[in-house]
Amino acid sequence: MKEIQVLHVLLEYDYPQVFVGRDRVDSRYVAMVVEEGNQGPVYLCTPISHFRCDELLGGKIDLRHIYEKPQVPEFFTCEPNDLTGFFAINAYASDEIPEQWLPEAGLFFNHADLVLNKAQELGSTIAYASLSVPESAKEARIRTRKLSEFLAIYQNVLKNLARATAKAYGKAIPKNEEPYDSDVFGFCPGSFTVQIRSAEQCDILGENKALVAAFIKLNEFLDLADQPDAAMAFLLGMKGHAATSLISLLSFISDNNCPFTNTWSTPGMSASSKSRIRVATAQNVIQRCKQREDLGIEVVELIGIVDSAKVSTGNWTIHADGDSFSGNIKEGSNLNLSGITVGMRYTFFCEEKIEVVQGTGREVRIISLVRYTEA
CATH class of the missing domain: 3.30.70 (Alpha-Beta Plaits)
Incomplete structure (x- = not known):
C-alpha cells in the first residue's frame, strides 16, 4: 500500500482542492478533488517526476496536461480524513480516467518561489x-x-x-x-x-x-x-x-x-x-x-586567574570561564603589567577585535588589555 503526505497546496477552498504530495521515498504525486465521497472529498492522484513538478509549480504547464498526458499511466484515489500526515492511496482500476474528472484547460499555478x-x-x-x-x-x-x-x-x-x-x-x-x-x-x-x-x-x-x-x-x-x-x-x-x-x-x-x-x-x-x-x-x-576604526571592537571583561604576565613584552594569559585567553597591552597605552601577581585572581577589561585571514575567511581574535583590577 502506498502512502503520501501533502507537500504543496496549490488550490484551496474550504480544504485543499489540488496539492502536490510525496511518498516515503520522496517521489512526487499530484492530487485533485474529483468528487465528494461518503467521508469527504475523493482525490485522484498520479505520479510525476521532480522536473515536471517544477514545471507545474512554475506555471509552465497546466493541471489538465498532468492528467491528460501522464508520464506513466498510473492513477490512485484516496479519501483522507487527516491531511497532516501520511495517508494511504489506492490503485485506480483503469489507466484512463472519466472525462468529467479532467480539469478545465488553462488552470495554471504560480508557485515558482524555489526557495x-x-x-x-x-x-x-x-x-x-x-x-x-x-x-x-x-x-x-x-x-x-x-x-x-x-x-x-x-x-x-x-x-x-x-x-x-x-x-x-x-x-x-x-x-x-x-x-x-x-x-x-x-x-x-x-x-x-x-x-x-x-x-x-x-x-x-x-x-x-x-x-x-x-x-x-x-x-x-x-x-x-x-x-x-x-x-x-x-x-x-x-x-x-x-x-x-x-x-x-x-x-x-x-x-x-x-x-x-x-x-x-x-x-x-x-x-x-x-x-x-x-x-x-x-x-x-x-x-x-575605513574612517571608523572602532567599528569592529567589542568590550570584553575577563575574570579569572592570571597564568602569565610578561612586563617586557606586555603579553599576558588569563584562565577565565573555563578557557584560556591570551593577549597584549593595548597599543599606545601606558599600562604596565609589573603590578600583577601570577596565580592571583584579576578582572581584565579588554577590547577584542577580529581579523579575517585573507584567502581563507578564518577569523583571528585579537585581545588588547585596557586596564585591570584585583577581583
Missing part, C-alpha cells in the same frame, strides 16, 4: 547564497579557493549576527551552543548558488530562530548598503564582531568582483526574502568603514 518550495520540502530554514563570479557566467562553476573562503565568511556572518541579535534581546546564546550552524545541501546553476539549510533541528514550524534572526539582519543590511549613511548607521548599531563579519563579506564581494544575492525562507513564510548587493555598492561602504 520557499525547498524550505517546505525540507521542513527547515534555508537560504540560497548566489555569487555572480566571472567564471560562473556560462556554467555553474567557481574557484575552489573562492568557495572555501566565502563559506567561512558567510558562516561567520550568521554566527555573529545571531549572537549579536540574541544578546540585544537579552537572551544571549550560551558560549558552548551553536544553533546558527548551517549545512550545504546543494548547488544551483546560473550565478554560482550555494544551497544552505539549518544544521540544527528546527521547531515544529520548520524554523531555526537563531538563523532566522541572522538572515533578517543580513538582508536588512544588504538592502541598506546602497545608502552609505544608513549602512554605516546599521554597522555602528551592531558594532563588534557582527560588524567585522559584514565588512569581511563586503571585502570578499569587492576583491572577487562578484555581486551577491541572499534569498532565505522558512516553510511558513508566504514568500522568500531576497536581497542583493552590487560590487560598487560594497566598495562604497568599505571606504566609509
